[in-house]
Each structure stands twice: as C-alpha cells, then as structure tokens.
Amino acid sequence: MELAEGKQKFIEAWGKLGSEWGINRTMAQVHALLLISADALTTEEIMDTLSISRGNANMTLRDLIGWGLIEKQHRAGERKEYFYADKDTWNIARQVAKERRKRELDPVLKVLDELANVKGEDKDPEFATFKKSIADINKLAKNVDKTLDTMLKAEESWFWGSIFKMFK
Amino acid sequence: MELAEGKQKFIEAWGKLGSEWGINRTMAQVHALLLISADALTTEEIMDTLSISRGNANMTLRDLIGWGLIEKQHRAGERKEYFYADKDTWNIARQVAKERRKRELDPVLKVLDELANVKGEDKDPEFATFKKSIADINKLAKNVDKTLDTMLKAEESWFWGSIFKMFK
DNA sequence: TTTAACTTTCAATATATTTTGAAAGTTTAA
DNA sequence: TTAAACTTTCAAAATATATTGAAAGTTAAA
DSSP states (O other): OOHHHHHHHHHHHHHHHHHHTTSOHHHHHHHHHHHTOSSOEEHHHHHHHHTOOHHHHHHHHHHHHHTTSEEEEEOTTOOOEEEEEOOOHHHHHHHHHHHHIIIIIHHHHHHHHHHTTOOOOTTOHHHHHHHHHHHHHHHHHHHHHHHHHHHHHOOHHHHHHHHHHHTO | OOHHHHHHHHHHHHHHHHHHTTSOHHHHHHHHHHHTOSSOEEHHHHHHHHTOOHHHHHHHHHHHHHTTSEEEEEOTTOOOEEEEEOOOHHHHHHHHHHHHIIIIIHHHHHHHHHHTTOOOOTTOHHHHHHHHHHHHHHHHHHHHHHHHHHHHHOOHHHHHHHHHHHTO
C-alpha cells in the first residue's frame, strides 16, 4: 500500500471510530490528518485535503483546541495560523478522558447523588429496586471516577507497568 | 424527592449519557426504565411510560436483547412478552464493553495492521511520522484490547480488588 | 381450521446534527 | 489611515438519524 492510500484509510477509520463514540466525524478526521502530518498545516490545507468548507474547518479546529488535542503555531513573518497535533497517544487518551469526565461523568455523578435521597417505603418493591440500582450504579460511577483521577495524574510508563502487572 | 420524579430523572440522565456515547437515546431510556423496575414490563407499558410508538419500542427492545442487556420472559397462560433487565452493573459494563469491542475495536485493529505495511522511504519525514503514529496507536489499541479481554473473563470482586490495589 | 391477541416490518415523516459559504470581523503591514 | 490577508460567525441548506403507525406477519387458544 502506498503512503497516500494509507493516510486516506487512516483518516476514514479514525473518523468512523470517532463518530461511533459520540465525536463528530469531521473533528476526528481533522485530528487524524494532523496526527499523521509531520508539519503543522494551515486551515487552507486542511480544507483542501478533506474537502470541507472554511466554516467547518474553523469550528472543528477550535473544538480540537478546546479538547486540548491540537495547538496553533505561528511562523515569523507570516499571518497564517498553523495547526499541530500532539502525537503522544498517551496524552491523547488522557486528554479525551479528562474532557469526557468533566462534560459527562461529573453531571451524572451529581444526578446520582440527588437520586440517592429519594424517599419512599422500604417495603415497596418498586422503591427497593430503584434504590438498589441507583446505589450500584453510583458505586460503579465513583470507581470509574476515582480510576480516571489517578490515571490522569499518572505517567505513561507507570500506568502501562501497572496494567501489565495487573494482567500478568 | 418522590419516587416517580426520581425515576423520571434517572431515565432522562441515562438517556443523555447514552446519546453522548453513541447509544440511541431511546434505547438507553428503555434500558433505564427496566433497570429500575422491580417487575418485567410489557411492550405496551414501556410505550406508555416513555411515550414512544410501538415500532420504536419493538426495535429498541430487540436491540437491547442483541446487546445482551435485557431478556424476554413469558408467563404461564399469557401471550404477551415481558422484558426484564439484568440489574448487575458489573454485567452491564461487561456486556457493553464486549459488544463495543466486537463492533468497533476489532475493525480498527484490522485496519491498523494493514496500515503497518504501508511502504515508503524512511528518509521521508511524512512517511516516518505516519509510521510512528500508526505504530503508537496500534500499541495503545492492542493494550486496550488485551485489558478488555481479561476484564471480560474476570469476576467482579477480582476486578475491583485489582483496581483498588492498583490505585491504593 | 379460524380468529383474536400479539409482534414485526418498513416507507414515510419528523427530528437532530452537520456543513456550507458569504458576510462581518479582525489584524497587520505599508 | 487603508487595504489586503486572514479568521470568525451564523442562518440556511444538506445530511444523517430516529420515530411513527398502519399493514403484514405470526402464534396459540378455541
């Protein structure tokens, strides 16, 4: 397989994976493109390569910056902005985990805590089932939260070392 | 907070979380409803409670069965089918992880392996960056795969025991 | 069998999300 | 200043996804 074809395939696969996990396909594709680019790219180059509009490219790049996955670069004597992706997969995974925890896990934990206070008759099976389910999910969510917290602070080598030890 | 209101809130929160993770909102809501129901429910009851159509309810219930999250029940002397959700959060997490691995991680691993064979000039920085990125992502993906594999075989207590030990 | 209770299908419709592109906004060099 | 180079915005259009509901299909009791 040629490099050009390989790049194409990677961008497609990354885009598909992203969309299956609730991430805008274009955003995942732009990220993929920058991931496999040795140099930083301009908005223009990204638009052309992926055949997307200026508005779309601009918004997507802003979002990616918001996710902490890419950054702007400036070159002496040039007005244009260049975009460059962090290539470290461990950082990427951490960044994504961090953002999603903030945006999604935190609100859910808040709701679950509220729901732990629902009042009712312990003899009522409907109430008992509700209570039990909420408590169990709460426990799982808090464990996930704690695990992410530690993971976010961890260094790569330390983390993988632990995973390997954990799973022999 | 009253039980009825709590149920409502939980169904909404679960639906929102699901949709943010690429799971159909209605599917997550039906799952939530069954999770907090002491008894198995009929299609009719689910339709009424969530205000969804018969077709939607039917398709969603089939999907949930496909994900291994709920099951049909039959009652002596009745034609109607009842639906019941597994209430064990550990099983739910495992089931979801299992399905998503099969549907999403496996295809990505396949593409990454193909992309590892892309030919090019080692001196070409574009080629070198591509190779490096693919290799790194491959490594991460394989680690995730291995971790999931072990997790899927694991018993709850064993798993959480390890997590706790891992993170003190 | 027949029939009524129940389930499934799917084309049409509705809703939600993404994308476009032209206009407005901003910045810097001359 | 002015004007050209560049970035941002956002209403409208396009696309993708989810939902409806009536008709077709299935099943089991009579």
